Amino acid sequence: xxxxxxxxxxxxxDKEQFVRFRADEKRPNRISMDKLFAIEPDGKGGLWIATAGxxxxxxxxxxxxxxWKEDEGKPGLLMxxxxxxxxxxxxxxxxxxxxxxxxxxxxxxxxSFEYFPFAAGHDKSLSDGFVTDIYEDKKGDIWLGTANGLxxxxxxxxxxxxxxxxxxxxxxxKNYDYILDMLEGEDGKLWLGTNAGLLLxxxxxxxxxxxxxxxxxxxxxxxxxxxxxxxDRENNIWLGTNNGISILNTxxxxxxxxxxxxxxxxxxxxxxxxxxxxxxxxxxxLWFATQKGIYRYLFRGAPxxxxxxNFTALFYDKNTAEIYAGFLGxxxxxxxxxxxxxxxxxxxxxxxxxxxPFTVKGHRLxxxxxxxxxxxxxxxxxxxxxxxxxxxxxxKFHNDEKKLYQLSVETSxxxxxxxxxxIALRIRPHWSRTWGAYLLYIITSYSATPCCYSxxxxxxxxxxx
Numbered sequence: 267x268x269x270x271x272x273x274x275x276x277x278x279x280d281k282e283q284f285v286r287f288r289a290d291e292k293r294p295n296r297i298s299m300d301k302l303f304a305i306e307p308d309g310k311g312g313l314w315i316a317t318a319g320x321x322x323x324x325x326x327x328x329x330x331x332x333x334w335k336e337d338e339g340k341p342g343l344l345m346x347x348x349x350x351x352x353x354x355x356x357x358x359x360x361x362x363x364x365x366x367x368x369x370x371x372x373x374x375x376x377x378s379f380e381y382f383p384f385a386a387g388h389d390k391s392l393s394d395g396f397v398t399d400i401y402e403d404k405k406g407d408i409w410l411g412t413a414n415g416l417x418x419x420x421x422x423x424x425x426x427x428x429x430x431x432x433x434x435x436x437x438x439x440k441n442y443d444y445i446l447d448m449l450e451g452e453d454g455k456l457w458l459g460t461n462a463g464l465l466l467x468x469x470x471x472x473x474x475x476x477x478x479x480x481x482x483x484x485x486x487x488x489x490x491x492x493x494x495x496x497x498d499r500e501n502n503i504w505l506g507t508n509n510g511i512s513i514l515n516t517x518x519x520x521x522x523x524x525x526x527x528x529x530x531x532x533x534x535x536x537x538x539x540x541x542x543x544x545x546x547x548x549x550x551x552l553w554f555a556t557q558k559g560i561y562r563y564l565f566r567g568a569p570x571x572x573x574x575x576n577f578t579a580l581f582y583d584k585n586t587a588e589i590y591a592g593f594l595g596x597x598x599x600x601x602x603x604x605x606x607x608x609x610x611x612x613x614x615x616x617x618x619x620x621x622x623p624f625t626v627k628g629h630r631l632x633x634x635x636x637x638x639x640x641x642x643x644x645x646x647x648x649x650x651x652x653x654x655x656x657x658x659x660x661x662k663f664h665n666d667e668k669k670l671y672q673l674s675v676e677t678s679x680x681x682x683x684x685x686x687x688x689i690a691l692r693i694r695p696h697w698s699r700t701w702g703a704y705l706l707y708i709i710t711s712y713s714a715t716p717c718c719y720s721x722x723x724x725x726x727x728x729x730x731x
Contacts, residue, residue: 364397390425411445459492581634592631
C-alpha cells in the first residue's frame, strides 16, 4: 500500500496485520521518503516505488530498499520535481516517468536512469516540461504529450521530434498544443484529445484534421476540451469532454451524444446521467456508476437505468456473476449481473457502532478488488475494509494518520499478491491534493469520461482492444 504520508504498508495475512516500511535516515536500506506517489511491479516479484521528490526506490519484498537519486553534475528529474501521473512501461521493458520538468527513462537491467529535462530553445529537448501523457504506438514509437506540443522520441538520434498544431489553423489557438490524451487508430493515425478539442493527426503525411462543434448540427462534436479518448470493440471513438460524452462513429463520420433514460417508469424520468464515477464491461455491455444511478449500455440506443441513486464505484465478480456497487453514504449493493436484480445490501457503519463486523466503514466507497483467497477489499475515504462474501463479515483497517484519503485498491498477478501471504494495495491522497489523481479529477469534476481509471495512469482495458 503506497500512502501519501505513511510510507509503504503491506498486509500480512497470517498475522492479520499491516507491516509498515517508513523512511529512516539512519538506515540507508530503508525507503527514501514516506510520501509515495506510485508503485509498479517489476515483473520479477519486486516493486518500483516513486516518491514525491526524493528519488525512485526498488523493494525486494523482503526488507531491503534501493534508492536512486540524482547524481552530482547530472540534470536528474526525480528530485525536486512532481511526477505528473504518467508511468509507461514500453515493449523493451523501459519505464518512462513523466514529470513537470521533463521525462526520465529507467533501464531495469542496468538499474539506471536517463534524464531528458526540458530545455527551452534546445533542438533535441521536449517541447515543454510538463508531461501530460505517454503513449507507445504499434511500431514501438514513444509519444509524449505536453502542455505545449506533441513529441516523438527518436532513439537513434537521441532527440525528441516536436509537433505543434495551433499554427496549422486560422485562429492559432494555443490550446490545440495542450495534449490531454492519445490513441492510435487502426490506420496508424493518432487521435489527440487537446484543451481545444479533438484532432486526428496523420503521422505519415504530416496532416492534421480538427473537429469543430456546430450548434446547428446535432451530429457534431461537443464543444470544449477533450480529456479522454478511448476506443470500443466496434472501433467507435469515445470522448470525454467538459460538456459530456461524444461517441464518434468512424464509418459514418457522425458524433452521437448518449442520453441516459430509465428502464423502469416507476423510477421517474432521468434525462441525463451526471457525474460518471466508474464504468465496467460485463457480457458485452457497459455499466456506469453515476450520481443519478447505475446504467447499462449495449452500444446502441439509450443507456438503461438499472438502479437509481448516487453510486461511486463498481466491481464485477466473474465467479458469481455479481456486481458490487458502492452507494454514497449507504454502503454497497450486490446485484445479479444477469437478471439486473438486487441480491444484498451492506450498510455503512454508523457512529457508535465501533467495529460492527456486518457493516462497511466509509462514506464514499471508491474501489473494490478480490484477492486470491476470495476476500473482497473495499477502499473508502479514510478507511480500508476486507469483506468475506461467504460469511458477510468485514474486517476494518483504520487510517492512523487522521487525514482524508481517496483510496484505490487493486490486486494483480504480477507483484501485488506475493507468496500467498501479503497483499499490496494503493492509497492516494484526496484528489484535490495530488497530480496523481489527475484523471480522477477529470472524471468527477467534468462528469465527462466513459471510462474508469485506477490509481495508475494506464488506460482502461475494457474500452480499448
